[in-house]
Amino acid sequence: xxxxxxxxxxxxxxxxxxxxxxxxxxxxxxxxxxxxxxxxxxxxxxxxxxxxxxxxxxxxxxxxxxxxxxxxxxxxxxxxxxxxxxxxxxxxxxxxxxxxxxxxxxxxxxxxxxxxxxxxxxxxxxxxxxxxxxxxxxxxxxxxxxxxxxxxxxxxxxxxxxxxxxxxxxxxxxxxxxxxxxxxxxxxxxxxxxxxxxxxxxxxxxxxxxxxxxxxxxxxxxxxxxxxxxxxxxxxxxxxx
Numbered sequence: 001x002x003x004x005x006x007x008x009x010x011x012x013x014x015x016x017x018x019x020x021x022x023x024x025x026x027x028x029x030x031x032x033x034x035x036x037x038x039x040x041x042x043x044x045x046x047x048x049x050x051x052x053x054x055x056x057x058x059x060x061x062x063x064x065x066x067x068x069x070x071x072x073x074x075x076x077x078x079x080x081x082x083x084x085x086x087x088x089x090x091x092x093x094x095x096x097x098x099x100x101x102x103x104x105x106x107x108x109x110x111x112x113x114x115x116x117x118x119x120x121x122x123x124x125x126x127x128x129x130x131x132x133x134x135x136x137x138x139x140x141x142x143x144x145x146x147x148x149x150x151x152x153x154x155x156x157x158x159x160x161x162x163x164x165x166x167x168x169x170x171x172x173x174x175x176x177x178x179x180x181x182x183x184x185x186x187x188x189x190x191x192x193x194x195x196x197x198x199x200x201x202x203x204x205x206x207x208x209x210x211x212x213x214x215x216x217x218x219x220x221x222x223x224x225x226x227x228x229x230x231x232x233x234x235x236x237x238x239x240x241x
Contacts, residue, residue: 065078065080065103065105066080068080069103070122070124071105072124072128072131072148073124073126073128074128075105076104076105076106076128077102077103077104077105077124077128077131077148078102078103078105079100079101079102079103079122079131079133079146080100080101081098081099081100081101081120082098082099082101083097083098083099084097084098084099084114085097097114097116098114098115098116098117098118098120098135099112099113099114099115100112100113100114100115100120100133100146100153102131102146102148102151111151113133113144113146113153115133115135115144115153116137117135117136117137117142118135118136118137119134119135119136120133120134120135121133121134121135122134123188123190123191123198124191125191125195125198126191126193126195127195128148129147129148129149129195130145130146130147130148130191130195130198130220131145131146131148132144132145132146132188132191132198133145133146133153134187134188136185139181139183140183140184140185141184141185141186141187142155142156142158142184142185142186143155143156143186143187143188143200144156145198145220156186156188156200156218157186157218157223157225158184158186159177159182159184159186159202159204160177162186162202162216162225163177165224165225166216166225166228169225169226169228171228173212173230175206175207175208175210175212175233176206176207177204177205177206177207177212178204178205178206178207178209181205181209182204182205183204183205184202184203184204185201185202185203185204186200186201186202187200187201187202188200188201189201189215192217196219196220196221197217197218197219197220198217198218198220199215199216199217199218200215200216200217200218201213201214201215202214202215202216206233210233210234210235211233211234211235212230212231212233213230213231213234214228214229214230214231215227215228215229216228216229
């Protein structure tokens with residue numbers, strides 16, 4: 001079979017078309033805005049931040065908002081969780097990396113927060129400036145605060161930090177936290193009327209594996225903890241009894 005070279009004008013036209021496509025793609029990228037993320041390793045109180053690559057989504061981040069999304073009181077924001085990736089650890093157990101999708105319903109822009117955890121719950125402040133995101137692992141429950149003005153996410157204080165702050169304010173604990181299996185759970189309950197602080201329910205185990213629990217107030221901007229209320233300890237029943 002004999003092939004002929006394409007006419008010169010066809011080569012020129014093809015080059016012009018390719019150049020036009022390149023200009024369009026570079027001036028109108030299909031990306032979401034991605035924010036810094038936080039992680040908590042189960043059983044270890046630590047914070048780890050890392051920059052994520054831009055998340056490839058639909059044009060301008062205008063993805064459809066699912067029916068199960070949680071809307072802010074003014075309906076200017078919608079938030080939901082979505083699985084980014086399903087993985088398997090060295091023990092063969094499956095786990096998922098989730099994304100928390102925060103959508104500005106006025107512009108369609110979506111900010112993505114990568115958070116390791118599951119069973120996400122969302123609690124909006126009345127003025128819509130803050131969003132409390134609760135998530136959990138096999139042995140812990142924690143929360144982060146999302147600032148809708150700065151589009152940043154900051155993890156709430158961990159068990160050791162909570163106890164240290166409260167002790168510094170004069171609180172006393174007649175027990176020692178279990179270092180091996182504290183199974184800490186810090187869960188947002190409700191925002192205070194001025195939306196600057198939030199009531200947190202806490203629960204963890206002491207060295208005798210008794211459940212210690214109570215509430216405290218967490219001030220968002222300063223990170224200060226106050227107004228501790230301790231519940232009576234609860235002894236877990238022995239298995240088989």
